[in-house]
Amino acid sequence: MFRVKIKQLQEGCILAEDVIGKTHKPIIPKNTVLTPTLLHVLEKFLIEDVYVESVLANGQPFKPAEVIPQISPSGTAEEEEELITLYLKAVQRYKKVFQSWHSGMAIDINEIRAIILPLLDRFIDKRSELLTLYRYTTKEDYLYHHAVSVGLLSGFLAKCLNYSQGDYYQIALAGFLSNCGMAKIDEKILMKKSALTSEEYREVKQHSVFGYKMVQKTPFIQEGVKLAVLQHHERNDGSGYPFGITDKQIHPYSKIVAVADVYQAMVSERLYRKKESPFKALEQIQKESIPVRKVLGDLKEKSPLGMMQGYQQTPIIQPRRTYYELYTKSQN
Numbered sequence: 001m002f003r004v005k006i007k008q009l010q011e012g013c014i015l016a017e018d019v020i021g022k023t024h025k026p027i028i029p030k031n032t033v034l035t036p037t038l039l040h041v042l043e044k045f046l047i048e049d050v051y052v053e054s055v056l057a058n059g060q061p062f063k064p065a066e067v068i069p070q071i072s073p074s075g076t077a078e079e080e081e082e083l084i085t086l087y088l089k090a091v092q093r094y095k096k097v098f099q100s101w102h103s104g105m106a107i108d109i110n111e112i113r114a115i116i117l118p119l120l121d122r123f124i125d126k127r128s129e130l131l132t133l134y135r136y137t138t139k140e141d142y143l144y145h146h147a148v149s150v151g152l153l154s155g156f157l158a159k160c161l162n163y164s165q166g167d168y169y170q171i172a173l174a175g176f177l178s179n180c181g182m183a184k185i186d187e188k189i190l191m192k193k194s195a196l197t198s199e200e201y202r203e204v205k206q207h208s209v210f211g212y213k214m215v216q217k218t219p220f221i222q223e224g225v226k227l228a229v230l231q232h233h234e235r236n237d238g239s240g241y242p243f244g245i246t247d248k249q250i251h252p253y254s255k256i257v258a259v260a261d262v263y264q265a266m267v268s269e270r271l272y273r274k275k276e277s278p279f280k281a282l283e284q285i286q287k288e289s290i291p292v293r294k295v296l297g298d299l300k301e302k303s304p305l306g307m308m309q310g311y312q313q314t315p316i317i318q319p320r321r322t323y324y325e326l327y328t329k330s331q332n
Helices: 036-044 075-102 109-123 127-131 142-160 165-177 180-184 198-204 207-215 223-231 252-267 278-287 292-302 307-313 323-331
Strands: 002-005 026-028 049-052
Touching (some): 109 165, 142 165, 142 252, 165 223, 207 223
8 A cells, every 4th residue: 555646646546545635524435446537536625645555456556656655554454455456466367368268268267266266265254345346347347357256246145155165166166257258249349338239239148158158068167157157147037048047947056146247237337337336236136036036035044244134234335425426426
């Protein structure tokens, strides 16, 4: 973590502490990735210096020309910074792997395990950090952040459901690989900044079938992992894809990955859609006819760490209004 003058900042810097204004009210919360708009906000509010992480949102090290001397950070702060760095490096590793799939390379399951499982071990008991990883997602790298986050969240949910370590590792692999078939979709569609046409959407919906073909003969993963890659967009009432199957035909691993996929997609910034709050995402999960309901019900019964159990009484993220929110609202 660095303390730097505002002039040293660049797009992609990650705030390590809340930015507090002259009135002692928060302007921008910690863990926010700085954009040109936010850099402008800092200038407007006459902020002189801020604390930022030592790594940028793209996983590269942040190397300011000048750093303000500070007291050594606490062990907790150091650990949190290390977690963020490990996560962002995993995103960049996945990006390289995804690009290799796009070029026709086969899935190397040993490489996949080396990316996601050590990271899961570090995050498995860090509920708050895990559920707020969406803060580091950038529009351009959404696909890669999504894969890592869904893998971690799937493993976390499975552990909450009392799966064994071997099984929740497998479910984490399922989440991590769930969108591997996107590598077979036209890159122009993946990077499109506006809403997809019906034809483009039909092509995107084929990613689960493409993904299943990619993992079908991959060794050292359970059949449930392969089915989760295929089924994570299926719905209880048969309205999902690719086959429109119903509740009892959907594998339990697929249901867990569906929870992680829906939550992470809704709370993340994407090229063609604005992110929703975690609260809105969880409300939508409850409303939709998807396999999520059964999973969340089991979480309530089996684990005090269940997402929805804490949702009604102790929010995952304490909501608060910041000057930045008010500022951006006034600009619209």
